[in-house]
Amino acid sequence: MKQVFSPLKIILSLLLFLFIGIPFIALLLSSVATGWQWPVLFPESYSFRAWEYVLFGSSRTWQSIGTSLLIAVIVTVINVLLAVPAANALVRFQFKGKWFAEAILFAPIIIPPFVAVMGIHLTFLRLGLTETILGVVLAHLSPTLPYMVRAVMISYNTLSVDWENQARMLGAGPFLRFYYVVLPHLLPGIAAGASLSILISLSQYLITFIIGSGQVVTLPILLFPFISGGDPAVASAYSLLFAGMAILALLAMDAVLKKYYQTKNPSVLKVKGVKR
């Protein structure tokens, strides 16, 4: 492949860099700035007060990152387990009240989470699920599941039943059919849904605060008081940390997927070899 450096391409990548890069530069500067007055473009003096507080103080930052990631991963695994059969049913079967089932599944995207979470809180209180990670995980399912179902449904739409029928004729049972035929086809959709699910779960404040009642401390729980309270330095430091955590989580997921594809390919070859 020949690399072409057209002027358009250069301008586009420059714009992309400006859109993504500049906010980060501003965040980085405001996290170390002291006395940054309006007409001055760059701060006049610097201090690492905010970073010291965030990283080394008594602020429980590392613990909260661990809790955030744990919740996001569990939420995403549950989402996959729920979304695959749901998408299968919604795409492949015609049944009465299907539009209603779909409406309920996608409602959390449209209805503000605050409305739902107040009711969930009362119910969870009676069930003793508040202040637990399990409760927070269950509550995070409502804003994340719709995206996962949507993504997997799109994958199912392009998967003809003929493939599975062919596998069935060759003697594959339901598990083998799913594992060798359906799952590889769904994987891109699952990956897209999982990225959204992880990101949305990581950024929940209100739901985590209300259901966790302050006893489940994720990174947004520490971050939000500083954003609303107007300490731009600490808020910026936390925001950068949050962005770093989200990017790392996505990269890790990407790495796992790549590994899966790598181990997958030889097995396919082996099957071909046996045939021959």
Added chain:
Amino acid sequence: MKIKTLTAPVLLAFMLAACSAQSDKDAAQGAGELLASDWQEITDTAKGQEVNMYMWGGNDNINRYLDEWVAPRLKELHDIELTRVPVSDAQDFISQLLDEKSAGKTAGSMDIIWINGENFKAAKDNGLLFGDFAGQLPNFNEYIDQDAPEISHDFGEPVEGLEAPWGKAQFVLVRDENKVENPPGSMDELAEWVHENPGQFTYPALPDFTGSAFIRHVLYETTGGYEQYEQPAAEIDDLESRLEPMWDYLNDIEPYLWREGETYPESLSKLDQLYASGEVAMTMSYDPALAASEVLQGRFPESTRTFLLDAGTLANTHFLSIPFNSSDKAGAMVAINEMLSPEAQTAKLSPENWGDLSALDLEKLSPEQQQAMNEVDLGGATLPLEELESNRLPELSSDYIEIIEKGWMENVAKE
């Protein structure tokens, strides 16, 4: 099939509710005893308890004072584990307590909450607080002037021992010494100064908290003192005509304000920005030590000074309270008592830690304790403690504040 899936969780809920009703009785018994038993017994019960303190968490100085000064001290002196839970708005945990109350949750995780004003009123009206515990605290009895209006009332609401004062805030006006040589001592003098120096003064648009406090000073001075507003707003029939002089005053100065009063800064931080960049000569604050720390950070000019009005300025108190369903009430009481100790209050006063005014009565402290408190360096822009303390006015109850904020929109902003 559908009915079956529904019955399972409902059954589970009933079972759990039955279990919690049992522990309900135990907790109620313990709580009654705590309010009657003597302090020694309470400190014995408190040993080894874990106390969760729910409080606004948006300032690293305050957080550090709790985590690095108060918590280790509680561990060392009383074997109490204090965990600070950061919250972005006190309203959040009040609504959570409301839910817990209606769901009948008795073993709650909140042991201490930091509240005042509207949130206290909401908590009190809905029965979300533990009870009259303040009178049990030795430091409350020894060092606090319980008859002072800012201790016995919280924004016009009688406190009745449901919360213990932790610190105080007082309204101050902030000026640049080089631009305002003689600070105006009354609202009339301020109006005069504004007329002579057009464009140099403004206040944050309501409902900004500090802008609203500024207007309350205008109310007190133009309508003849605060005493008349101690009764509920609904009981004053001619309230509208009584507020008339206040609107007249504000409309009179409006053409001489920043940008000829066509617009107001939308928040205190915008006004502070205008002051920091030299566009206006005055700003204001409900925290008397804040200007000093802005000078320290290099944001405000060195020539910044704070001043009071001759008739005094509004002061309010912020309080610590215990929710009705706290699981470690004894620990919470011991922790609150410790936070009211002269040592903890002196440390809190220091701008290095926090810079928050003490809730204690200076005159009730021993000479050494007084000296320690007076020696705290508050910074050049802050007024001496005695001067602040002797010029306090009580806050207005929240029903008035609502009426004034609406009235300002109609009578001042619209015209």
